[in-house]
Each structure stands twice: as structure tokens, then as C-alpha cells.
Amino acid sequence: xxxxxxxxxxxxxxxxxxxxxxxxxxxxxxxxxxxxxxxxxxxxxxxxxxxxxxxxxxxxxxxxxxxxxxxxxxxxxxxxxxxxxxxxxxxxxxxxxxxxxxxxxxxxxxxxxxxxxxxxxxxxxxxxxxxxxxxxxxxxxxxxxxxxxxxxxxxxxxxxxxxxxxxxxxxxxxxxxxxxxxxxxxxxxxxxxxxxxxxxxxxxxxxxxxxxxxxxxxxxxxxxxxxxxxxxxxxxxxxxxxxxxxxxxxxxxxxxxxxxxxxxxxxxxxxxxxxxxxxxxxxxxxxxxxxxxxxxxxxxxxxxxxxxxxxxxxxxxxxxxxxxxxxxxxxxxxxxxxxxxxxxxxxxxxxxxxxxxxxxxxxxxxxxxxxxxxxxxxxxxxxxxxxxxxx
Amino acid sequence: xxxxxxxxxxxxxxxxxxxxxxxxxxxxxxxxxxxxxxxxxxxxxxxxxxxxxxxxxxxxxxxxxxxxxxxxxxxxxxxxxxxxxxxxxxxxxxxxxxxxxxxxxxxxxxxxxxxxxxxxxxxxxxxxxxxxxxxxxxxxxxxxxxxxxxxxxxxxxxxxxxxxxxxxxxxxxxxxxxxxxxxxxxxxxxxxxxxxxxxxxxxxxxxxxxxxxxxxxxxxxxxxxxxxxxxxxxxxxxxxxxxxxxxxxxxxxxxxxxxxxxxxxxxxxxxxxx
Numbered sequence: 001x002x003x004x005x006x007x008x009x010x011x012x013x014x015x016x017x018x019x020x021x022x023x024x025x026x027x028x029x030x031x032x033x034x035x036x037x038x039x040x041x042x043x044x045x046x047x048x049x050x051x052x053x054x055x056x057x058x059x060x061x062x063x064x065x066x067x068x069x070x071x072x073x074x075x076x077x078x079x080x081x082x083x084x085x086x087x088x089x090x091x092x093x094x095x096x097x098x099x100x101x102x103x104x105x106x107x108x109x110x111x112x113x114x115x116x117x118x119x120x121x122x123x124x125x126x127x128x129x130x131x132x133x134x135x136x137x138x139x140x141x142x143x144x145x146x147x148x149x150x151x152x153x154x155x156x157x158x159x160x161x162x163x164x165x166x167x168x169x170x171x172x173x174x175x176x177x178x179x180x181x182x183x184x185x186x187x188x189x190x191x192x193x194x195x196x197x198x199x200x201x202x203x204x205x206x207x208x209x210x211x212x213x214x215x216x217x218x219x220x221x222x223x224x225x226x227x228x229x230x231x232x233x234x235x236x237x238x239x240x241x242x243x244x245x246x247x248x249x250x251x252x253x254x255x256x257x258x259x260x261x262x263x264x265x266x267x268x269x270x271x272x273x274x275x276x277x278x279x280x281x282x283x284x285x286x287x288x289x290x291x292x293x294x295x296x297x298x299x300x301x302x303x304x305x306x307x308x309x310x311x312x313x314x315x316x317x318x319x320x321x322x323x324x325x326x327x328x329x330x331x332x333x334x335x336x337x338x339x340x341x342x343x344x345x346x347x348x349x350x351x352x353x354x355x356x357x358x359x360x361x362x363x364x365x366x367x368x369x370x371x372x373x374x375x376x377x378x379x380x381x382x383x384x385x386x387x388x389x390x391x
Numbered sequence: 392x393x394x395x396x397x398x399x400x401x402x403x404x405x406x407x408x409x410x411x412x413x414x415x416x417x418x419x420x421x422x423x424x425x426x427x428x429x430x431x432x433x434x435x436x437x438x439x440x441x442x443x444x445x446x447x448x449x450x451x452x453x454x455x456x457x458x459x460x461x462x463x464x465x466x467x468x469x470x471x472x473x474x475x476x477x478x479x480x481x482x483x484x485x486x487x488x489x490x491x492x493x494x495x496x497x498x499x500x501x502x503x504x505x506x507x508x509x510x511x512x513x514x515x516x517x518x519x520x521x522x523x524x525x526x527x528x529x530x531x532x533x534x535x536x537x538x539x540x541x542x543x544x545x546x547x548x549x550x551x552x553x554x555x556x557x558x559x560x561x562x563x564x565x566x567x568x569x570x571x572x573x574x575x576x577x578x579x580x581x582x583x584x585x586x587x588x589x590x591x592x593x594x595x596x597x598x599x600x601x602x603x604x605x606x607x608x609x610x611x612x613x614x615x616x617x618x619x620x621x622x623x624x625x626x627x628x629x630x631x632x633x634x635x636x637x638x639x640x641x642x643x644x645x646x647x648x649x650x651x652x653x654x655x656x657x658x659x660x661x662x663x664x665x
Contacts, residue, residue: 311451335557387447
């Protein structure tokens with residue numbers, strides 16, 4: 001394995017920390033170790049750095065700095081938003097989400113009674129074979145009893161982008177709070193919260209070249225809010241706990257870079273993804289694209305190779321140090337393939353053999369061509385072993 | 392990422408005896424696409440000795456490795472010797488498998504059993520059992536056998552070894568019953584949740600008044616003090632105290648202890664704000 005350089009195409013799982021981001025954060029792990037809440041100048045300058053980072057995040061999202069709360073991860077942001085809405089409106093007992101959410105929302109929606117002591121009715125919106133939802137079903141589900149809608153902006157497995165703007169508007173007209181898990185969308189597609197009526201938005205730092213262990217919860221001005229972590233006065237009393245300063249500085253820098261790279265993401269990275277996708281679909285027989293071709297993130301492609309199993313594919317790719325993910329049962333540790341592909345009704349012949357490639361600005365055309373050179377052979381080797389392959 | 396032994400890696404990356412024997416003496420076809428793994432084992436048997444074995448497998452690394460090593464293990468064995476191979480033997484030959492992957496070794500043993508039954512022209516015992524897990528098509532016969540042979544002690548073990556219960560989860564209760572039955576163990580005594588004592592507000596007020604009158608007030612009056620019930624809001628009891636000695640804090644605690652003991656153990660006593 002050592003013979004091959006790492007080809008990292010698993011950026012929806014996590015990303016490399018950008019060198020510029022690393023450089024920006026290191027002083028706060030060494031000489032600038034003050035507490036941003038301190039009265040002295042030594043700590044105060046650290047407070048200034050946090051303030052700058054907050055502004056950088058706000059700029060990327062089209063938000064006011066005071067609408068940005070730093071958290072520890074996307075999951076914390078998701079839980080905070082949903083539980084805040086339920087605590088703000090304890091008399092409302094209905095929640096709307098979708099069948100293709102990340103476990104951070106999916107498992108939360110199944111644990112609401114444990115978390116709140118109250119019973120909830122949960123509507124999980126269905127998806128069609130391309131993974132898209134039906135706005136009519138959504139409209140019919142909205143009711144006076146609905147406390148919050150939580151709909152992901154983009155799906156981590158297929159890259160599908162959901163009509164969050166329309167959905168948030170529909171909720172707003174009925175006075176219903178709206179949260180969007182935007183962990184995969186931020187930095188990959190432009191987001192302007194001045195024009196999108198969401199009340200809460202969650203994002204995560206490590207998906208856009210900041211380190212793991214940072215997240216953001218956006219809370220719109222005027223939205224009722226109940227903290228998840230009560231404690232000190234940090235984050236305006238909305239999230240107690242001493243700030244993870246170095247990572248916050250890193251996240252700010254990463255957001256600034258993401259804004260500057262947005263065009264590249266949607267042109268060069270998208271072209272690389274398209275090249276990889278078209279090449280695989282063309283060179284490997286019986287390969288199928290999962291997801292909605294028109295409406296998805298520029299960096300993601302999810303392809304099923306029929307009659308072979310995903311873990312076996314990934315381990316063969318691993319021999320060449322090519323990193324990707326699969327929705328197969330065996331890789332998840334459960335016995336069933338990905339809940340997203342099952343919700344889409346992808347047949348078992350294809351679901352077990354799905355591979356997700358997710359690119360970033362750090363990928364090159366040479367890497368794409370190397371992968372294109374190796375994949376057909378890998379699939380062929382495994383198919384030759386498969387009792388179902390009648391090639 | 393799974394921790395696979397070198398032996399698993401080796402048999403996954405360089406599988407032995409891949410293919411299908413033409414006109415086999417016996418064929419074992421187990422698993423399915425929906426299950427996520429499947430194995431077709433073909434045997435060539437001459438004078439009751441397995442002279443050749445080939446496999447085709449759809450599945451993960453451990454499924455492919457289990458199939459590959461199985462073909463090596465049975466080659467040259469007499470049929471009755473091969474029939475004694477268990478899934479534990481297959482896993483051991485690979486230097487062990489992660490417990491979540493033990494079902495791969497079970498699939499190997501099932502395919503071998505099916506191929507031998509096919510050779511002998513007898514029906515498979517598993518096929519006669521009652522279907523327990525509909526998602527993965529597992530019968531009670533297979534489950535009981537796995538429990539006994541692999542010394543399984545929990546429903547999670549059963550799922551790891553046979554896949555039963557790994558889908559919709561509808562049969563999990565049934566699996567527990569089979570486990571208890573097979574281990575000849577009595578079901579554990581169910582934990583009876585403590586029923587929370589429920590009282591209406593009116594009942595609470597009456598009972599509190601009664602206890603205050605008979606057990607609290609006399610003592611206070613002796614010291615020249617008194618107590619009045621002001622309100623009951625849920626479990627919060629609000630009283631007004633006129634303590635002679637000014638030790639109202641201690642008195643409140645004692646009243647609370649008394650009321651918790653005599654009325655309801657969730658009561659909180661607070662003094663009325665003056």
C-alpha cells in the first residue's frame with residue numbers, strides 16, 4: 001500500500017485541514033492561550049480572534065454575527081435546534097423530517113420521548129427513486145401541531161439538494177419553526193440566509209477543511225431559543241463552555257476560504273466529479289447512478305456496481321490507497337444496506353454494491369484518471385467471483 | 392474499518408478455487424442477493440472422497456475468505472469427515488473473524504452441508520424448520536444449532552452468527568424465547584416497574600392538612616409556633632410558618648420529611664414568600 005500515494009475521495013466523511021487553516025489556528029494552541037472572557041489584554045486579543053471568526057462564518061452564510069453559535073459538532077447543533085424548538089412550544093407534539101436524514105436527526109427523531117419526556121408524532125417524508133421529496137406530501141403534513149421541521153439541505157450519500165428555500169417559506173407562513181442540517185451543503189453550494197427563511201441551520205467544521213470538533217448553529221434573530229448546554233455566559237449565554245478557540249479560528253478561516261473557493265467547487269471540482277462519474281458509468285457495465293443527476297452537490301457521485309458487494313470493492317480500492325465509502329450492509333456494521341438507498345427503493349442487487357466518491361478542491365485530474373484506470377479491473381475481478389454475475 | 396487477520400486478507404485478495412465445477416457431484420447454493428451475501432459451492436466427489444471444490448461468492452471480504460478457505464479444507468477429505476466441519480472450524484482456520492462477521496463462516500458451513508446433502512440425495516434439515524426471521528430467511532433449526540454449536544448466549548450473538556433479527560427486528564422477542572428454550576433456562580423474572588403513586592390534588596390537600604394537624608402542629612405549638620397550608624401546586628407544598636425560635640429552615644426540612652413519608656415521596660415543601 002505504501003507504494004501508492006493516498007487518493008482521497010471521501011470528503012463527505014471528512015476533509016483534510018487546509019494548510020492556511022492550520023497556520024491560522026496554531027498560535028491559539030501555543031502562545032495565544034488566553035481565555036477570551038478574561039479582562040486582561042492577553043485574553044482579550046483571543047476574544048477578538050473569536051469575534052473575527054464569527055464574522056467570517058456569518059459572511060459565508062449571509063447571516064448576522066450574533067446569529068452564529070459555536071458548538072462542538074454538527075450533531076450537537078442538530079440536537080440543540082430540534083430540542084430548543086420542542087422546549088419553546090411544549091404544547092406542539094408533531095415533528096416533520098425525512099427518511100434520508102443523517103443519523104444525527106434520524107435517531108434523534110426516534111428518541112424524542114426519552115429526551116423530552118413527551119410523546120411526539122414524527123412524519124418522515126418519503127423520497128422517490130432519485131431520492132427527492134414530494135412537496136405536496138410536505139404541505140399536507142404541516143399542521144398547527146407541528147413544532148419544527150428538520151430537513152437536510154443536501155444528502156451526505158447521494159449529494160441530493162433539497163428545496164429548503166420553498167420548504168422553509170411554507171413553514172414560516174404557518175408559523176412553524178424550520179431547521180436545516182446543512183453539514184454537507186455549506187461550502188459546496190452558495191447559501192444566503194438573508195433570502196432563506198430558516199430559523200436554525202447546523203453545520204460542521206471538518207467537512208470544509210477545518211479540524212474535527214467544531215460546529216455552528218445558526219439561530220435567526222427573534223427565533224425563540226432554549227440552550228442545550230446551560231452554563232457560563234459564552235456565546236451570549238446560548239451555549240455554555242469555554243470556547244474551543246483554536247478550532248473556532250480555524251473554522252472562521254475555512255469559511256472564508258470556502259467562500260473564495262465556491263466558484264472553483266462548482267466548476268473545476270464539479271468537472272472532475274463529472275469526468276469520474278461519466279468514465280465509471282461508461283467503462284463498467286451494469287453500473288447505475290444513485291441520486292438526482294440535476295439537483296445535487298458538485299462534489300458527490302454515488303454509483304452502484306451491480307452484483308458485487310461494497311466492502312469488497314472498498315478493500316480492493318484500498319490496495320491502491322483510493323479512499324471512498326459504501327452504502328453496503330457490511331461496511332456499516334449492520335446487516336442492511338444504507339437507509340438512504342433503501343428509502344429510494346434501490347434494488348438489493350445494486351444497494352449492496354454502492355460506492356460514494358466525494359471530491360474536494362485538493363483532487364486532481366491525474367487522480368481521477370488513476371481511479372478510472374483501476375475501477376473496471378476491480379469490479380471485474382469481484383464479478384468473476386460472484387454467483388449472480390452472468391457477464 | 393474491520394480488523395481482519397492476515398489469513399483473511401490473503402484469502403480475500405488471492406482467493407483459491409474460484410469457479411464452478413462442471414457436472415458437480417454436489418452443489419450447495421446458500422444466501423441471496425437481498426441478504427448481502429451468497430455462496431455457490433460445487434464439489435467433485437469420487438469414491439466418497441472430495442477431489443475438487445470450487446466456489447463463487449457474492450459478499451464482503453470475510454465471506455470471500457471463508458469460502459476460499461473452505462474449499463481448501465475439504466479437498467482430499469472423505470465426505471463423512473467433511474460433514475463434521477463446523478463454522479467454528481472455518482473461522483479458526485482464518486485465524487478468527489470479527490464477531491459481527493461470524494455469519495460468513497456459518498454460510499460456508501451451510502453451503503458445505505447443502506452440497507453434501509445434494510450428493511447424498513437427502514433433504515436438508517434446516518429446510519424443514521419453522522421460518523423465524525423473514526428478512527434473512529432463517530429457521531428455528533438453524534438458530535438452535537448455532538446456539539448449541541457456537542455457545543451463543545445472547546440475541547445479539549444469534550444475529551452475528553445467523554443474521555436472524557438483523558433486519559426489521561420483528562423476531563427479536565422470538566429469538567429470546569428460542570435462546571431461553573435452547574439453553575433450558577427459565578426466563579428472567581421481569582422487572583416490575585414501581586408504580587408511581589398517583590393522587591389527585593384534592594386528595595393531597597386533605598392528606599397534608601390531616602398530617603399537619605395531627606403530627607406537625609402540636610410540636611410547633613409547644614414552642615409557641617404554628618404552620619398553615621397556603622397552597623399545593625403539583626408536588627410543591629407551600630406553607631406559612633410562624634416559628635418561635637426563628638429556625639424556619641430546619642422546620643421546613645422536617646415538615647418535608649414528614650410529608651414525604653406520610654403523604655407522597657415526591658413532595659417539595661417551600662415557605663411562602665413574605
